[in-house]
Amino acid sequence: MNNPIIRFSHATFGFSGVVALEDITLDIAEGEFVGVIGPNGSGKTTLCRAILGLMPPFSGSLKIFDCSCEELHCHHRARIGYLPQKDSLDRNFPITVLETVMMGRYGVLGLFKRPSKQDRDIAMHALESVTMHDHWKTALGYLSGGQQQRVFIARALAQQPKVLLLDEPTTGIDITTQHSVLDLVQRLHRDMGLTVLLVTHDINMIRERVNRLVLLKTRLYAAGPPEEVLRPDILREVYGKDLVITEKDLIIVEDYHHHHH
Amino acid sequence: MIELLSYDFMQRSLAAAMLVGAVCSAIGVFVVLRGLAFVGAGTAHAAFAGVALAYLMGWPPLAVAIVFGLATVWVTGLMEEQGRMKLDVSTGILYTATMALAILFIGMMKSYNAEVYGYLFGSVLSVSAEELQIILGLGLSVIALLLLFSKELYFIAFDQEMAEASGVPARRIFYLLLTLVAVTVVVSLKTVGAILVFAMVLIPASTAYQLTHSLAQMTTLSVIIGTSCAAGGVLISSAWDLPSGPAIVLLATAVFFLSVLFSPKRLRRSPA
Numbered sequence: 066m067n068n069p070i071i072r073f074s075h076a077t078f079g080f081s082g083v084v085a086l087e088d089i090t091l092d093i094a095e096g097e098f099v100g101v102i103g104p105n106g107s108g109k110t111t112l113c114r115a116i117l118g119l120m121p122p123f124s125g126s127l128k129i130f131d132c133s134c135e136e137l138h139c140h141h142r143a144r145i146g147y148l149p150q151k152d153s154l155d156r157n158f159p160i161t162v163l164e165t166v167m168m169g170r171y172g173v174l175g176l177f178k179r180p181s182k183q184d185r186d187i188a189m190h191a192l193e194s195v196t197m198h199d200h201w202k203t204a205l206g207y208l209s210g211g212q213q214q215r216v217f218i219a220r221a222l223a224q225q226p227k228v229l230l231l232d233e234p235t236t237g238i239d240i241t242t243q244h245s246v247l248d249l250v251q252r253l254h255r256d257m258g259l260t261v262l263l264v265t266h267d268i269n270m271i272r273e274r275v276n277r278l279v280l281l282k283t284r285l286y287a288a289g290p291p292e293e294v295l296r297p298d299i300l301r302e303v304y305g306k307d308l309v310i311t312e313k314d315l316i317i318v319e320d321y322h323h324h325h326h
Numbered sequence: 327m328i329e330l331l332s333y334d335f336m337q338r339s340l341a342a343a344m345l346v347g348a349v350c351s352a353i354g355v356f357v358v359l360r361g362l363a364f365v366g367a368g369t370a371h372a373a374f375a376g377v378a379l380a381y382l383m384g385w386p387p388l389a390v391a392i393v394f395g396l397a398t399v400w401v402t403g404l405m406e407e408q409g410r411m412k413l414d415v416s417t418g419i420l421y422t423a424t425m426a427l428a429i430l431f432i433g434m435m436k437s438y439n440a441e442v443y444g445y446l447f448g449s450v451l452s453v454s455a456e457e458l459q460i461i462l463g464l465g466l467s468v469i470a471l472l473l474l475f476s477k478e479l480y481f482i483a484f485d486q487e488m489a490e491a492s493g494v495p496a497r498r499i500f501y502l503l504l505t506l507v508a509v510t511v512v513v514s515l516k517t518v519g520a521i522l523v524f525a526m527v528l529i530p531a532s533t534a535y536q537l538t539h540s541l542a543q544m545t546t547l548s549v550i551i552g553t554s555c556a557a558g559g560v561l562i563s564s565a566w567d568l569p570s571g572p573a574i575v576l577l578a579t580a581v582f583f584l585s586v587l588f589s590p591k592r593l594r595r596s597p598a
Contacts, residue, residue, distance in 0.1 A: 081409070117491040143493040149485070157591075158359065158484055161540045168484065171477045172493030180477070204539030224492060 067094040070228065070260055071116060076125035078108070078115050085111040088125070089285050093262065095227075098254045100271045100291075101264040103281035104304055109264045110150070112281065113232050116262070118142055130227070143172040146221025146259075148231040151214070151238075162208070162216050163201040166191055169223030191222040194257075195249060211242030215249065222253070228260045229253065235267060243267075247274060268295065330564055338458050339450040339517075339564075343556040343574065346514045347526065349465040351552020352472055353510050354531030355545050356503055359483035364414050365402055365504070367524040368421035370511045372398035374520035375424040377445045378431035387445065388460060388512055395508035398424065403504045407497070448519030448571035450560055457516055464513045468506050479503060480541055518571040526552065529578040536582075536589035555581060 071093040078086040086108040093099055101109050114120045115127055118141075126133065132141055146169070166188040170180055192198040195215040205213060214234055221229055231250065235243040251274050254261045265271055272278070278294040280287040282303045287294040300308050330336050357366055376394030380387040398420050405416040432442060444452065453461070472479065478499045481489040490496035507527075514523040530552035534544045559574025 119487065119491060141493075142491060145491070147488065147491050149488055155484075159535055159539050159541060159544050160484065164480075164541050165484075168477075168481050168489075169492065171481050172489070174477075175493075176478065176495070177474065206539065 067096055069093065070095045070130060071262075072126075072128045073115075074126045074128075076115070076122040076127045078111050078120055078122050080120070084123070084283065086115070086281070087284050090125075091279065091285060091288055093260060095260055096258055098251070098261045098274065098276045099263070099279055100268075100275035100277070101262060101279045101281060102266065102268050102271075103286075104307070105266070107282040107303075109281055110232055113147070113230055113262075113264060116228075116230060117145060117147055143224050144226050145228045145230055146218075146224045146226035148214070148217050148221055148229075148234055150232045151210070151236060157206050160205050161201070162192065162197065162203050162205060163188060165205050165216055166201075166219045166223050169220040173224055187225065188219075188223045191219040192216075194222060194253065195219045209242070210238040211246060214238065214242075214246050218246075218249065218253075222257075226259065228262065231261070231263045233265055234263065235265060235270060243270060247271065330561075335451060335453075336564065338453050338455065339570070340557060340560050342453045342458050342461055342517050343450050343560045343570070344553050345461060345465045346517045347530075347552040347554075347556025347574070348549055349468050349510050350514055350523070350526035351530035351548045352469060352545065353503075353506055354527040354529075354552070355534070355541075355548050356472075356479050356483050357507060357527055358531040358535060359480075360486075360500075360503065362413070362503070362507065363524070363528055364417050364421075365399065366507050366511065366527050368402070368417040368424070369395050369398050369508050370515075370520045370523045371421055371428070372424035373508070373511050373515060374445060375428035375431065377515065377520075378428045378442055381439055381442050382431045382435055388515070391445075391512045391515060392509065394424065395511055396505060399504035399508045400501070403501055444519075445515050446520050447569065448515070448517050448522060450517040450570040450574075451564065453516055461513050461516070464509055468509055468513070471502065471506060475499060475502060476545075518574060522571045522575045525575040525578065526556070529575070529582050530555065533578075533582045533585040536585040536591060539591075551578070551581060 069092040073089040073091040076086070076089045077084060101112060103109055111120065115122070116129060130141055130144065167180055167184065169191065170184040170188060174180060174184065189198060189201065192201055195218050197212060197215045197219060200208065200212070205216065208216065234246055234250070238246070247270060250261060250263065253259055263271060263275070272291045272295060275291065277289060278291050279285065280294050280299065280303060286303050287299050357363060373391040373395040376391035377387045380390035402413060402416050402420065405411045406413045478489070478494050481494055482496050482499050482503070486496050486500060510527065511523055514526060518526055530548045533551050534547035537547060538544050555578040556574050559577045560570055562568065562577065563570040563573035
């Protein structure tokens with residue numbers, strides 16, 4: 066295994082007294098592509114917030130880049146590119162594509178510094194790598210769901226991150242676009258050597274693409290190569306009767322009716 | 327109208343109104359985008375309670391107004407942060423409580439005080455040279471701070487958690503914004519008054535919102551609209567001898583409805 070870049074050690078997280086993730090011990094190595102799966106309310110988004118340094122552990126520890134997460138400096142945070150869940154964004158916000166991607170530079174720049182031509186070049190380059198550079202002047206609200214996801218991935222890339230953290234990047238977009246967004250993520254992982262953590266409820270969509278799967282339901286149930294994690298006995302323990310296994314060995318987890326729009 | 331401009335008081339009131347128009351419409355962009363409209367309206371009433379207390383006790387009105395305004399925004403900010411209460415609920419409570427305080431203070435005064443009511447409705451034509459200096463000092467500081475922290479302010483308006491996650495000190499920037507809202511309200515009390523100040527914050531920014539899809543353009547447009555409506559309103563009010571606050575606000579409202587009619591976004595309002 067390469068250098069661990071993220072290390073959870075018996076870490077417990079929560080908010081206002083409620084435990085969302087309990088006793089997590091997990092190493093993520095540099096350059097890995099990890100899929101994080103689990104039912105609704107299993108603590109997947111909490112895992113993202115913890116890695117972003119927005120939530121220190123109640124107990125145990127979390128180290129990112131060898132830096133304890135409660136003392137994560139702004140400088141370090143900028144090295145984690147983050148794509149938040151889509152419904153947390155206002156579609157009518159008056160902002161152009163380039164203005165959106167430039168925001169990826171703001172944390173890196175720090176207070177008082179104006180973005181320079183170089184920052185603009187970095188932003189345009191990030192747009193090129195998601196093939197959205199022709200749309201740099203377009204209003205964000207005019208783009209399709211898949212195009213918006215590409216722009217937000219470009220914003221994360223503009224931070225020139227080491228880690229890319231994606232929270233449900235395929236929710237709410239059509240199936241063809243879902244595949245093209247995941248193809249893009251896979252390409253970025255390969256070409257840029259990024260460490261990728263992708264949170265999703267759609268196991269079938271990512272099982273062929275990731276190095277490792279992490280299965281959460283408040284606790285860490287399994288972590289390993291997809292074929293080791295996607296075993297009926299393990300999945301049944303987490304998903305219960307929401308799990309259906311068809312004869313083609315496809316796994317369909319049916320507790321997301323209210324999640325699809 | 328040209329002769330009017332040669333009077334000292336007229337030049338002063340035009341300068342005061344345009345400055346207030348610029349400050350309000352600049353901060354308005356962030357207030358509208360971050361969803362702080364009601365917080366601002368509540369702050370204006372709290373500041374008025376401060377003015378009433380100042381007159382009751384013989385203290386300097388603007389100073390007490392600033393203290394009341396800041397206390398209100400910080401308390402609302404804290405409440406939201408701790409997730410105890412939604413912003414509109416805590417603001418609603420503070421809004422009415424401070425208005426009750428204002429009425430209480432006015433009731434405790436021995437005699438009717440017309441000057442206090444001046445702060446409620448504003449009267450730009452009676453701005454003194456001293457007051458203009460205070461407005462100028464505070465107003466320019468607000469604009470300077472907005473410029474200095476513009477990229478962080480845009481970021482938290484778009485997505486505060488995202489800003490925090492990418493290394494921007496989002497919490498502190500949010501409190502800076504709340505603080506600037508309170509100062510802006512106090513700067514505008516004398517010219518447009520506590521009841522109308524929030525129109526000056528909301529209308530130019532919302533008008534600009536109708537017309538553009540770029541943050542930079544929205545800000546520029548908002549300031550142009552705010553400043554020219556303020557100037558236009560003062561000229562109208564002196565030409566026809568109308569109260570200045572309502573003249574400014576109604577002119578801006580008219581421009582807003584025109585922008586809604588001609589908004590390029592209107593055709594694209596289909597749900598996503």
